[in-house]
Amino acid sequence: MAAMLEFLKARTRSLTEAANGLRRKSPRGKAAVTFALALGFEHVWRRYGDTLALDDVTLDVPPGKVLCLLGPSGCGKTTLLRIAAGVERPSSGRVLIDGEEVAGPDRFVPPEKRGVGLMFQDFALFPHLTILDNVAFGLKFLTRREARTEALAALERVGLGHYAGEYPHILSGGEQQRVALARAIAPRPGILLMDEPFSGLDTRLREAMREDTLAILHETCATCIVVTHDAEEAMRMGDSVALMRKGRIVQTGDALDLYRAPKDLDAARTFSDLNEVPARIESGRAATPLGTFKANGLADGAEAVVCVRQGGVRLLKAGKGVPGRVLDTRFLGDVALVEVAVQGLDAPILARMRESDAPAQGTEIGVAVDPGAVLVFAALNGVSP
Template sequence: MKIPVPSPQTSVPYTQLPIILKLQNVTLAYKNALAVDGVSLGLVAGDVLGLLGPSGCGKTTLLRIIAGFELPQTGTVEIAGELVTGNGCLIPPEQRHVGMLFQDYALFPHLTVAENIGFGLRRMQKSERRQRVAELLSLVRLPTLENRYPHELSGGQQQRVALARALAPQPQILLLDEPLSNLDLQVRLKLREEVLAILKQQGISAIFVTHDQQEALAIADQVAVMHNGKLEQIGTPETIYTQPASRFVAEFVTQANFLPAQLQRNYWVTEIGCFALKTEISQHKGDLMIREEDIILQPASDGAMKIATRFFLGHEYRYSLYTPSGKKLYAITPASIALPIGTQVNVSLKETANLKVFESQ
């Protein structure tokens, strides 16, 4: 069953778009330890979902449940409207029309590039298989390497072959388990762009597992943040970054600062200033989230704080400094603003700063 993918010009509310994958209350425990805890989510046809979270949060386990390699204790999984897991149903992996791209490539060392790509196409006629392999070699930009073996390829080339092999049977959903983490930075950035372009060109729905915040925000139509087996938040990259639903999301995705804040009348009072903010927490004490890029550093001989460290990141500097009470703050400034370590500064916030108060921990 193929689900039509809306064109970019189609104006349809996101919640009304066709769902290719649906998980409902999926839970899996190993020896009384919850690996996946009541996860429910949906994947729109043609979209890329970035599954983001730290190591051990349940990302790969959730991917294996979708693929059919793991059986959850509770919950259901539907693919293209068909129940594949749950309520007594378990469709085997090879019948789910799902492709998988692994972190370690998992290529057969004794097979050539062409043989690796065509491995899942053995039921095709030889002429059709050769044509399909040639199409995929061209798609992943390896048109002349069909007779090489995996050990004769670079890491980036091996991952391209693995991608072509996963795409060969024309899966409805492609599952990518941190596929670029073994590559160096320049290759990873280039291949990330190429993989996304191929997925969009082919209209393939995908789930991309990563622990890299920038990677998830860059490639995904929707980002799902996981923590301790739970789904903390799901939304567009812009929503996840600007409107974190929990303190964990704010810390993990944006690396935000947090300062103790006290509600006095209509203002949240901190040691760096007072801020009029609406908040959903019921307490009069909380922690104010301040993003690093929203902090302005103003050198002053009588400044209340002092630059402790400075890291040059190419197009920007990242500073650390301590508040009078000893709280550590990080601030990011353009590379044109270079403040030596030890410089005394006053701190203010940009007018556009997106602040939020969370319950104290």
């Protein structure tokens, strides 16, 4: 146990260093360690009249782990979070905390007795309360003095102790997000639920806040579910990722597993920027102008989609590979996105590469594909793109 704590402390220090953009003059404290709780969903359904929001969801989150719940708007992510918190009841199925039923056919434990913290997307700070009182709001089980002490410690951990006596309106969006995080961790919940906590922040601040929040989660050791529609965020933050679609869990696993072996075409699109080339399966392989690739068990004669990750397209000198011509080059900072017309393809493809390696518009080139960047799927509804 001591060795594990030392490992977590070391990782926390490195993660915190990455969040330089969030540092303030006041020193940060250290988040109090909680007793992590396991969270489980067993065949959970949620209906709103004729609308099915959750469709037979079964999911387990081990103690102390961060699970990112990923999917498009309206897929049921927030509904599942609210059911875990006790804000809503499931239509059927069970929710378990450390193996004990807290929602189901035989029992319902109210939110305040679950040991669950909930961080909202809009932060939900009370404008008439000081920042310290906002953080202390959920510490009703302590005396006022004890609550203020715990709240101040949580504020110090997120670097805002010097704002304790101020009011929320003076804070930036990132600072309000940190106050909301301090309020969520102050009661030391065994489970922390975060509903798209970074969606309202600009890109640079969002990246820094992810790292700083992850450092705090590792310090507290709380079990955590983070709801997001951002695949990169899910891969960066989660010990595991659960992909949702239309109320169902489509696939779960660590980020690398989901990236390398997505279950279907929609899952692949979630985790990668793809070039999609139509193909027909012949002799167990998918033939395209870019090459012939293994068809992963698809039946001969089936319509298929060969997906080539943009980073897996190689641009060569003219005379090598498949003949092509550069149509456009868009610079995205350190990376360039190159649009290429390829002999034999009706539509151009896109290649990502270092800005310094990008060829000029109009350049005649050759095109090759890294086989490790290719995925082959059955066409959706039997129709290729």
